[in-house]
Amino acid sequence: xxxxxxxxxxxxxxxxxxxxxxxxxxxxxxxxxxxxxxxxxxxxxxxxxxxxxxxxxxxxxxxxxxxxxxxxxxxxxxxxxxxxxxxxxxxxxxxxxxxxxxxxxxxxxxxxxxxxxxxxxxxxxxxxxxxxxxxxxxxxxxxxxxxxxxxxxxxxxxxxxxxxxxxxxxxxxxxxxxxxxxxxxxxxxxxxxxxxxxxxxxxxxxxxxxxxxxxxxxxxxxxxx
Amino acid sequence: xxxxxxxxxxxxxxxxxxxxxxxxxxxxxxxxxxxxxxxxxxxxxxxxxxxxxxxxxxxxxxxxxxxxxxxxxxxxxxxxxxxxxxxxxxxxxxxxxxxxxxxxxxxxxxxxxxxxxxxxxxxxxxxxxxxxxxxxxxxxxxxxxxxxxxxxxxxxxxxxxxxxxxxxxxxxxxxxxxxxxxxxxxxxxxxxxxxxxxxxxxxxxxxxxxxxxxxxxxxxxxxxx
Amino acid sequence: xxxxxxxxxxxxxxxxxxxxxxxxxxxxxxxxxxxxxxxxxxxxxxxxxxxxxxxxxxxxxxxxxxxxxxxxxxxxxxxxxxxxxxxxxxxxxxxxxxxxxxxxxxxxxxxxxxxxxxxxxxxxxxxxxxxxxxxxxxxxxxxxxxxxxxxxxxxxxxxxxxxxxxxxxxxxxxxxxxxxxxxxxxxxxxxxxxxxxxxxxxxxxxxxxxxxxxxxxxxxxxxxxxxx
Amino acid sequence: xxxxxxxxxxxxxxxxxxxxxxxxxxxxxxxxxxxxxxxxxxxxxxxxxxxxxxxxxxxxxxxxxxxxxxxxxxxxxxxxxxxxxxxxxxxxxxxxxxxxxxxxxxxxxxxxxxxxxxxxxxxxxxxxxxxxxxxxxxxxxxxxxxxxxxxxxxxxxxxxxxxxxxxxxxxxxxxxxxxxxxxxxxxxxxxxxxxxxxxxxxxxxxxxxxxxxxxxxxxxxxxxxxxx
Numbered sequence: 001x002x003x004x005x006x007x008x009x010x011x012x013x014x015x016x017x018x019x020x021x022x023x024x025x026x027x028x029x030x031x032x033x034x035x036x037x038x039x040x041x042x043x044x045x046x047x048x049x050x051x052x053x054x055x056x057x058x059x060x061x062x063x064x065x066x067x068x069x070x071x072x073x074x075x076x077x078x079x080x081x082x083x084x085x086x087x088x089x090x091x092x093x094x095x096x097x098x099x100x101x102x103x104x105x106x107x108x109x110x111x112x113x114x115x116x117x118x119x120x121x122x123x124x125x126x127x128x129x130x131x132x133x134x135x136x137x138x139x140x141x142x143x144x145x146x147x148x149x150x151x152x153x154x155x156x157x158x159x160x161x162x163x164x165x166x167x168x169x170x171x172x173x174x175x176x177x178x179x180x181x182x183x184x185x186x187x188x189x190x191x192x193x194x195x196x197x198x199x200x201x202x203x204x205x206x207x208x209x210x211x212x213x214x215x216x217x218x219x220x221x222x223x224x225x
Numbered sequence: 226x227x228x229x230x231x232x233x234x235x236x237x238x239x240x241x242x243x244x245x246x247x248x249x250x251x252x253x254x255x256x257x258x259x260x261x262x263x264x265x266x267x268x269x270x271x272x273x274x275x276x277x278x279x280x281x282x283x284x285x286x287x288x289x290x291x292x293x294x295x296x297x298x299x300x301x302x303x304x305x306x307x308x309x310x311x312x313x314x315x316x317x318x319x320x321x322x323x324x325x326x327x328x329x330x331x332x333x334x335x336x337x338x339x340x341x342x343x344x345x346x347x348x349x350x351x352x353x354x355x356x357x358x359x360x361x362x363x364x365x366x367x368x369x370x371x372x373x374x375x376x377x378x379x380x381x382x383x384x385x386x387x388x389x390x391x392x393x394x395x396x397x398x399x400x401x402x403x404x405x406x407x408x409x410x411x412x413x414x415x416x417x418x419x420x421x422x423x424x425x426x427x428x429x430x431x432x433x434x435x436x437x438x439x440x441x442x443x444x445x446x447x448x449x450x
Numbered sequence: 451x452x453x454x455x456x457x458x459x460x461x462x463x464x465x466x467x468x469x470x471x472x473x474x475x476x477x478x479x480x481x482x483x484x485x486x487x488x489x490x491x492x493x494x495x496x497x498x499x500x501x502x503x504x505x506x507x508x509x510x511x512x513x514x515x516x517x518x519x520x521x522x523x524x525x526x527x528x529x530x531x532x533x534x535x536x537x538x539x540x541x542x543x544x545x546x547x548x549x550x551x552x553x554x555x556x557x558x559x560x561x562x563x564x565x566x567x568x569x570x571x572x573x574x575x576x577x578x579x580x581x582x583x584x585x586x587x588x589x590x591x592x593x594x595x596x597x598x599x600x601x602x603x604x605x606x607x608x609x610x611x612x613x614x615x616x617x618x619x620x621x622x623x624x625x626x627x628x629x630x631x632x633x634x635x636x637x638x639x640x641x642x643x644x645x646x647x648x649x650x651x652x653x654x655x656x657x658x659x660x661x662x663x664x665x666x667x668x669x670x671x672x673x674x675x676x677x678x
Numbered sequence: 679x680x681x682x683x684x685x686x687x688x689x690x691x692x693x694x695x696x697x698x699x700x701x702x703x704x705x706x707x708x709x710x711x712x713x714x715x716x717x718x719x720x721x722x723x724x725x726x727x728x729x730x731x732x733x734x735x736x737x738x739x740x741x742x743x744x745x746x747x748x749x750x751x752x753x754x755x756x757x758x759x760x761x762x763x764x765x766x767x768x769x770x771x772x773x774x775x776x777x778x779x780x781x782x783x784x785x786x787x788x789x790x791x792x793x794x795x796x797x798x799x800x801x802x803x804x805x806x807x808x809x810x811x812x813x814x815x816x817x818x819x820x821x822x823x824x825x826x827x828x829x830x831x832x833x834x835x836x837x838x839x840x841x842x843x844x845x846x847x848x849x850x851x852x853x854x855x856x857x858x859x860x861x862x863x864x865x866x867x868x869x870x871x872x873x874x875x876x877x878x879x880x881x882x883x884x885x886x887x888x889x890x891x892x893x894x895x896x897x898x899x900x901x902x903x904x905x906x
Contacts, residue, residue: 021452023662043452050705050856053660068852073706081617081651086859088791091784095568126757126768127780134784137804165808246680268680275477278888293624298478306845306879311631313563316556320796351529351540352552359556362576390580570819572800591798
């Protein structure tokens with residue numbers, strides 16, 4: 001069987017679905033990697049919730065401007081045509097439905113599109129909600145990037161989330177190391193599955209029942225990412 | 226008896242009460258004249274509800290910029306340190322209590338500080354509220370400039386307003402062609418009265434009872450304005 | 451390549467149909483999208499809802515909207531004609547043919563801002579306890595009454611700026627921004643007429659209205675005479 | 679002549695007393711008023727309410743606030759310590775000594791914006807129907823549930839900018855504006871530490887935060903190392 005996708009490969013796969021002219025917010029962690037993999041020549045506008053409209057590549061070594069960071073505190077540059085607004089304005093943009101797609105990390109996604117990605121209920125640790133909830137409620141499309149299962153092998157695609165929800169019924173697509181899964185009419189539909197993995201094998205790693213699209217394809221990503 | 230104050234003289238008198246560093250919004254008509262008469266060297270910041278923060282003098286003849294107007298559609302300049310924001314921002318400034326004083330025109334003021342200055346109920350004419358209501362509700366101090374009586378001699382300082390209110394209990398001071406009158410504890414207190422006019426004469430032109438301040442002064446303004 | 455330019459006012463307005471809602475910026479001539487207003491008149495679209503500060507300025511550029519009774523509802527802060535004789539819209543208002551939602555200007559601006567910011571409703575002290583606020587829900591906050599106001603959105607919005615680039619980024623000059631900054635985010639299709647087009651992206655610090663909020667840019671160097 | 683400069687951080691913070699509420703801007707180091715945060719620590723003021731995006735950044739510059747239990751309430755979007763061992767504020771939160779109002783970041787920013795804009799409360803869809811929104815008033819608008827959120831205000835606010843003039847006008851660079859643009863209007867006394875002071879008024883188009891919203895400017899060219 002083909003190896004499960006690496007983090008960068010998941011990011012690559014998610015990036016292929018970003019379309020020309022889309023306004024996209026990338027969550028901290030794996031999602032932000034996607035900005036490196038949008039197909040050549042496709043102009044995507046990356047928004048960051050601390051106010052950047054048009055995030056460019058990370059600043060080159062030695063060229064970092066400490067006054068220009070994205071929501072993940074990375075030293076970034078501005079893309080051509082980019083500008084910076086304030087936080088209240090950036091969230092007005094998010095809440096107001098001006099973000100076409102947000103790619104976010106996830107702990108759990110339920111078959112009805114419920115998302116839990118902010119509070120892992122770690123004992124003795126404080127909470128951190130940040131901008132995840134506004135993005136999950138406000139973006140036109142919420143797509144999740146995560147490992148198909150937890151480190152201990154427990155499924156993350158569930159019948160119902162067990163952790164506190166970020167937003168109900170918001171997720172439209174999930175990219176994992178094993179599959180691309182859509183949320184459709186209250187259920188999971190597999191669009192792509194890792195080459196060589198059987199449907200039963202994928203179902204065994206998934207709590208909620210999976211439907212396989214009639215044109216379900218092989219999940220592939222360039223090697224070496 | 227001394228002549229009643231002209232419009233410019235009323236504006237002059239109102240301007241004397243504007244203090245260094247105050248943020249002031251001047252209504253259309255007589256109030257806007259006050260910006261010419263603030264005492265020399267006193268820095269007052271004039272805000273205009275279409276977005277100007279720091280209105281300067283009117284543009285010189287032939288030098289008007291059609292893209293820079295104040296709320297009265299006058300071609301203005303920016304004062305040093307001035308800038309321009311948008312309308313939503315300008316009213317956030319007004320509603321948020323950042324305007325120290327607004328000078329507005331008035332139809333009627335009641336002894337409890339009620340103001341009617343937006344809807345004269347002219348038959349067959351549509352309504353026009355503009356920014357008056359936001360200013361009357363939002364400014365820290367609302368001061369009114371108006372003729373003491375109507376053209377037909379009817380009083381404007383009333384026991385209760387007859388026209389639709391702009392805001393209840395908002396007025397702190399009224400400048401008229403005959404007097405400077407404060408609203409204090411639900412009643413009118415005359416601070417200044419036209420030289421040579423008797424208290425009875427002023428009361429005869431005023432519906433609500435007037436109290437005269439123990440240090441009530443003569444209302445004076447430079448001639449020839 | 452992203453390029454939000456359209457070739458003409460006509461092309462920019464081609465999909466405005468009967469029943470459309472349109473927000474129109476402008477204050478005292480500054481930022482007034484006079485060409486788009488004239489173009490709206492020329493479309494012949496009717497049953498319109500207009501969201502505009504002053505009906506006088508709208509009638510000035512687009513008299514046919516009122517002469518032909520093509521506006522069914524207006525949300526505005528000023529609905530008074532210039533002369534002593536009633537204007538078309540004053541007559542239609544009196545006859546009950548034109549519904550006017552008269553808003554304090556700050557409430558007008560904030561309702562539009564809310565529409566673009568995903569805030570469905572908010573409380574404001576303005577108009578609480580006075581006739582204009584009658585019928586609105588009132589609630590006390592810190593001992594002060596406020597009225598509930600709902601967000602405004604529209605199918606289209608029009609504004610005029612000084613300069614734009616292919617991303618739809620707009621620079622305003624002077625007091626051109628006024629209502630347009632809030633209207634563009636509050637409409638599905640924001641159309642900006644501009645005096646100049648920049649072949650290179652605007653500098654970050656020169657951008658007032660980010661292109662994310664703008665769908666169409668049309669170059670019309672001359673605003674023409676603005677009547678109002 | 680208007681001149682909002684004060685000579686030092688100490689002078690700028692001299693009237694911060696026990697029980698004060700303080701808003702603090704900054705995101706990922708940009709716009710972070712590190713000198714004012716250190717200065718707040720040095721005042722010794724206690725029973726504070728802090729309104730700040732991330733407690734980690736506050737503790738980084740002002741560890742005494744938490745080490746000495748001087749914060750009674752925090753309104754924030756992040757209250758997680760860096761390491762695996764609980765931080766002081768995590769321990770105080772668990773012990774019920776520190777009240778934390780955990781807000782989605784957009785709601786946090788909008789509550790502050792409302793505080794400066796005279797909007798006492800607003801409805802937002804964010805957090806409706808999930809655990810974090812429990813206990814809040816819910817209302818449907820256009821078929822979608824929203825929760826009622828109230829405005830935030832504070833006695834003081836701190837932010838860092840690139841340049842200011844005597845009017846208190848501030849220019850931000852990069853992503854320095856973040857929460858500061860909303861915090862200054864929402865506080866009685868907005869204090870801005872700036873990298874540079876301009877002897878001439880800033881150009882109109884360079885002003886991000888109008889001086890109307892700013893009470894004190896303090897020149898501190900070096901922000902120092904920001905820990906967070």
